[in-house]
Amino acid sequence: MAFRASAIRANRAIVYTQTGDPSQVLSALTYKPLPAPPAKTVNLRFLLAPINPADVNVIQGVYPAKPSLTELAENHSVFIGGNEGLAEITQVGSDVSGLTTGDWVVMTKAQAGTWASSRNVGSQDVLKLPRANGLTEVHGATMTVNPPTAYNMLNDFVKLEKDEWVVQNGANSAVGQAVIQIAASRGLRTLNLVRNRPDLADLTNKLKALGGTEVLTYDDLTDRTLTSTIIKDWTAGKGIRLGLNCVSGKDTTSMARLLGEDAYMVSYGAMSKEPLSLPTSLFIFKNLTTAGFWQSRWYKRHTREDKENLMKTLVDLVAQGKLKEPEYEIHSISSRDSDEVAGEKIRDTMARISRGQYGKKVLLKFDDAQ
Amino acid sequence: MAFRASAIRANRAIVYTQTGDPSQVLSALTYKPLPAPPAKTVNLRFLLAPINPADVNVIQGVYPAKPSLTELAENHSVFIGGNEGLAEITQVGSDVSGLTTGDWVVMTKAQAGTWASSRNVGSQDVLKLPRANGLTEVHGATMTVNPPTAYNMLNDFVKLEKDEWVVQNGANSAVGQAVIQIAASRGLRTLNLVRNRPDLADLTNKLKALGGTEVLTYDDLTDRTLTSTIIKDWTAGKGIRLGLNCVSGKDTTSMARLLGEDAYMVSYGAMSKEPLSLPTSLFIFKNLTTAGFWQSRWYKRHTREDKENLMKTLVDLVAQGKLKEPEYEIHSISSRDSDEVAGEKIRDTMARISRGQYGKKVLLKFDDAQ
Numbered sequence: 165m166a167f168r169a170s171a172i173r174a175n176r177a178i179v180y181t182q183t184g185d186p187s188q189v190l191s192a193l194t195y196k197p198l199p200a201p202p203a204k205t206v207n208l209r210f211l212l213a214p215i216n217p218a219d220v221n222v223i224q225g226v227y228p229a230k231p232s233l234t235e236l237a238e239n240h241s242v243f244i245g246g247n248e249g250l251a252e253i254t255q256v257g258s259d260v261s262g263l264t265t266g267d268w269v270v271m272t273k274a275q276a277g278t279w280a281s282s283r284n285v286g287s288q289d290v291l292k293l294p295r296a297n298g299l300t301e302v303h304g305a306t307m308t309v310n311p312p313t314a315y316n317m318l319n320d321f322v323k324l325e326k327d328e329w330v331v332q333n334g335a336n337s338a339v340g341q342a343v344i345q346i347a348a349s350r351g352l353r354t355l356n357l358v359r360n361r362p363d364l365a366d367l368t369n370k371l372k373a374l375g376g377t378e379v380l381t382y383d384d385l386t387d388r389t390l391t392s393t394i395i396k397d398w399t400a401g402k403g404i405r406l407g408l409n410c411v412s413g414k415d416t417t418s419m420a421r422l423l424g425e426d427a428y429m430v431s432y433g434a435m436s437k438e439p440l441s442l443p444t445s446l447f448i449f450k451n452l453t454t455a456g457f458w459q460s461r462w463y464k465r466h467t468r469e470d471k472e473n474l475m476k477t478l479v480d481l482v483a484q485g486k487l488k489e490p491e492y493e494i495h496s497i498s499s500r501d502s503d504e505v506a507g508e509k510i511r512d513t514m515a516r517i518s519r520g521q522y523g524k525k526v527l528l529k530f531d532d533a534q
Numbered sequence: 535m536a537f538r539a540s541a542i543r544a545n546r547a548i549v550y551t552q553t554g555d556p557s558q559v560l561s562a563l564t565y566k567p568l569p570a571p572p573a574k575t576v577n578l579r580f581l582l583a584p585i586n587p588a589d590v591n592v593i594q595g596v597y598p599a600k601p602s603l604t605e606l607a608e609n610h611s612v613f614i615g616g617n618e619g620l621a622e623i624t625q626v627g628s629d630v631s632g633l634t635t636g637d638w639v640v641m642t643k644a645q646a647g648t649w650a651s652s653r654n655v656g657s658q659d660v661l662k663l664p665r666a667n668g669l670t671e672v673h674g675a676t677m678t679v680n681p682p683t684a685y686n687m688l689n690d691f692v693k694l695e696k697d698e699w700v701v702q703n704g705a706n707s708a709v710g711q712a713v714i715q716i717a718a719s720r721g722l723r724t725l726n727l728v729r730n731r732p733d734l735a736d737l738t739n740k741l742k743a744l745g746g747t748e749v750l751t752y753d754d755l756t757d758r759t760l761t762s763t764i765i766k767d768w769t770a771g772k773g774i775r776l777g778l779n780c781v782s783g784k785d786t787t788s789m790a791r792l793l794g795e796d797a798y799m800v801s802y803g804a805m806s807k808e809p810l811s812l813p814t815s816l817f818i819f820k821n822l823t824t825a826g827f828w829q830s831r832w833y834k835r836h837t838r839e840d841k842e843n844l845m846k847t848l849v850d851l852v853a854q855g856k857l858k859e860p861e862y863e864i865h866s867i868s869s870r871d872s873d874e875v876a877g878e879k880i881r882d883t884m885a886r887i888s889r890g891q892y893g894k895k896v897l898l899k900f901d902d903a904q
Contacts, residue, residue: 228819412814434814441811444782444804447826449598454824456817 176497176530177280178510179242183225187515190223190245192497192506195236198284201257205284208269212305213249213278215495215517215526217433222247222275229460231275244277246528250293250304251283260287268293270308272471274460281530291471296483303482305527306338306490311478313432313459314342318352321428321455322406326351329399331422332408333357333382333415334435336367338490338525341374343408348375349486355395355404357382357419374488385418395422403427413438420446429454491524499531546867546900547650548880549612553595557885560593560615562867562876565606568654571627576657578639582675583619583648585865585887585896587803592617592645599830601645614647616898620663620674621653630657638663640678642841644830651900661841666853673852675897676708676860681848683802683829684712688722691798691825692776696721699769701792702778703727703752703785704805706737708860708895711744713778718745719856725765725774727752727789744858755788765792773797783808790816799824861894869901 175197180189201207221227223245233241253267263269271278273289293304318330330347334340335356347354356371358364360381368379378398384390395404403424409416410433420429420442429452431440446452463471481487495513497506516522545567550559571577591597593615603611623637633639641648643659663674688700700717704710705726717724726741728734730751738749748768754760765774773794779786780803790799790812799822801810816822833841851857865883867876886892 228815409814417809431814431817433818439787439811440814440817441809444779444801444810444826445598447801447810447824448803448828449826451826451828451831453826454817456814456819456821456823458818458821461821 174499175281176499176503176506177236177242177277178245178497178528179236179279180223180245181242183223185518186220186223186245187511187518190507190510190514192501192503192510193236193240193242194503198255198282201255201284203257203259204287205257206253206260206263206269206287206290207255207282207284208251208290209254209282210249210251210278210280210530211268211301212494212527212529213246214306214309214492215246215513215528216248216309218309219245219247220514220518229274231277234277236280244280244283246278246280247271247275248305248309249276249278250301250307251278251290254282257287263287263290263292268295268304270304270475272308272463272468274463279528288468291468291475293475294479296479298485299479299482300489302489302492302527303487306492306525307475307478309459310338310490311342311346311481311487312462312474313339313457314346315474315478316459316462317408317430317432317457318343318346318350318406320457321430321453324350324352324406327353328402328406329353329355329377329395329404330406330408331355331357331404331419332410333419334410334433335371335376335379337410337433337435339410339432340408341371341490342487344371344374344376345487346481349481349484353377353398355380355398355422357385357415382415382418385415385422391421399424406430408432409440411435412440414441417441417443420452423450423452426451427453430457431455432457492527493522493524494527494529497528497530544869545651546869546873546876547606547612547647548615548867548898549606549649550593550615551612553593553613555888556590556593556615557881557888560877560880560884562871562873562880563606563610563612564873568625568652571625571654573627573629574657575627575654576623576630576633576639576660577625577627577652577654578621578660579624579652580619580621580648580650580900581638581671582864582897582899583616584676584679584862585616585883585898586618586679588679589615589617590884590888599644601647604647606650614650614653616648616650617641617645618675618679619646619648620671620677621648621660624652627657633657633660633662638665638674640674640845642678642833642838644833649898658838661838661845663845664849666849668855669849669852670859672859672862672897673857676862676895677845677848679829680708680860681712681716681851681857682832682844683709683827684716685844685848686829686832687778687800687802687827688713688716688720688776690827691800691823694720694722694776697723698772698776699723699725699747699765699774700776700778701725701727701774701789702780703789704780704803705741705746705749707780707803707805709780709802710778711741711860712857714741714744714746715857716851719851719854723747723768725750725768725792727755727785752785752788755785755792761791769794776800778802779810781805782810784811787811787813790822793820793822796821797823800827801825802827862897863892863894864897864899867898867900
């Protein structure tokens with residue numbers, strides 16, 4: 165009988181020593197097995213870790229949250245990529261309560277460095293993810309950024325009642341799809357805006373299958389009857405009180421005009437790379453408020469209990485079949501590859517991501533070294 | 535002994551029958567003395583009524599608040615200009631409590647039509663202005679729009695503590711000057727932004743004499759040390775948490791960069807006629823919120839008691855010498871002029887206002903007809 169893989173596995177991480185273009189600066193680094201965890205810490209084995217758009221910005225050095233240097237190999241300090249991920253606890257240090265070997269955990273500390281096969285982390289920096297029927301590794305690995313962004317934006321700004329409408333752009337994004345599902349689970353209706361495209365009917369069907377009420381393109385926003393008649397009909401004259409923005413630029417100016425009196429527009433991204441530009445009259449005369457949402461700030465400013473409740477709520481939605489896995493592809497880091505080859509492969513994946521060649525969430529998976 | 539003027543005075547109002555350029559569509563109209571006031575109404579004599587920038591937009595037909603047609607002369611329905619003004623009660627109808635002949639009142643109903651020598655109005659549409667030492671007709675006539683806008687913007691969005699900073703543009707506007715004084719009365723510091731101009735030193739001295747802490751020009755905003763060092767020093771690292779905007783456009787984008795974490799930017803005007811355009815990152819990563827303020831909405835959504843308290847607070851500030859009269863000029867409408875001549879004169883004044891030839895508040899005064 166062979167040794168258990170985990171006992172002899174070589175560790176590897178995706179790292180960088182200076183910020184820059186991820187398709188240039190990233191490399192793979194093999195490091196020694198972790199020692200037994202010190203008090204108040206746990207050793208983790210990462211099961212899956214996503215490459216989120218913000219990770220690219222962190223590596224570029226243009227993101228406000230910065231990682232810290234980690235001495236992964238002796239006298240070799242590096243930044244480890246990755247902010248989000250699902251890990252399994254492999255060993256628990258002394259003075260740790262509520263965590264056991266085999267538990268699934270997610271990170272509540274920003275920029276924890278999740279693109280690694282194993283890590284030692286403070287027990288306060290992870291949160292146990294309750295297991296539930298239907299909760300997959302993919303769910304777990306993508307549970308701390310996109311679904312909570314969607315959930316909190318739907319909750320923290322406007323008290324929406326059943327049957328009320330929410331309008332969002334970038335509706336096909338990971339957050340957008342979570343918004344559709346979480347809104348539907350609360351009986352809210354969504355007006356989902358996407359770019360025009362050849363396969364629009366397919367996308368419309370997909371978003372409606374998730375629970376989206378209506379799907380329109382940014383081009384449709386030029387239709388004046390949309391604000392004057394159609395939305396009034398849909399909302400029985402009440403107007404839409406919540407808009408969610410991850411695009412900015414002129415299409416978002418048009419989206420803002422769809423909002424009714426006393427509405428909030430909450431921004432969580434700016435895919436157009438244009439500013440958010442709005443007629444001042446919307447603020448003064450329609451009482452529009454625009455705010456921003458950043459899940460990292462939410463974690464910083466909320467208690468551990470709040471975070472546990474949030475995870476429980478989302479896992480419950482998964483268990484009820486109301487929150488599906490995002491579409492994904494797995495980038496495996498094979499134990500048969502040398503660091504050099506593994507590094508080349510990840511740099512190539514990052515180049516393809518930055519050229520927009522993935523429509524799906526890319527998840528890193530470190531194969532066992534055997 | 536002559537009759538008292540008020541008994542035989544001919545009434546006159548500045549009116550229009552269709553919206554358009556005020557220097558074209560306005561005219562003067564003489565009308566009969568008011569009959570005795572019906573129940574629940576009062577007859578008023580206007581003492582002074584300002585021409586506010588918004589009045590111009592109302593006459594142009596581009597303002598969201600619309601006046602109603604009034605049958606001032608028989609079979610001759612007109613719109614009467616003016617939203618704000620100080621009036622004296624000349625006669626009280628039955629079933630009116632708390633109002634007496636001789637009381638000073640201000641309007642709480644929007645677009646009441648204050649550019650008239652006398653009007654009959656519902657007793658619920660006016661508010662008695664408490665008399666106080668030092669409270670002049672000019673104070674009274676300008677008490678319901680600019681000072682409350684300043685007061686409420688300083689109160690309703692961010693709980694500011696003594697010595698905290700507020701930044702505002704258009705600091706030399708009537709609201710801007712009220713902001714300076716009301717902020718100073720609360721021990722708040724103001725960073726006041728104005729356009730560069732030949733007499734900048736004079737303006738700076740004037741705004742500092744009102745209680746302004748610092749005065750800078752929009753050109754100064756290009757100085758990178760302003761955000762990186764100077765404001766950090768001034769605010770002891772806390773940052774500025776409230777910005778007030780009546781300009782919009784690119785200078786306001788620069789102003790927004792002066793704000794610290796969790797700040798509000800409140801817009802009440804857009805003198806540049808440009809949109810408010812902000813990097814989405816300010817919303818997401820600095821938790822900026824942008825909102826609007828419109829005093830007309832405040833009146834609509836607050837109780838009579840709230841309104842009375844607001845007026846009492848502002849009158850108290852006047853009595854304490856903490857809220858000065860705005861600079862003003864009086865446009866007298868002489869009883870010796872025919873309607874034709876009076877109409878020409880007001881159209882000429884409106885043309886000069888729209889060319890920006892008044893730096894001061896213009897107040898309409900109807901001379902007694904004797």
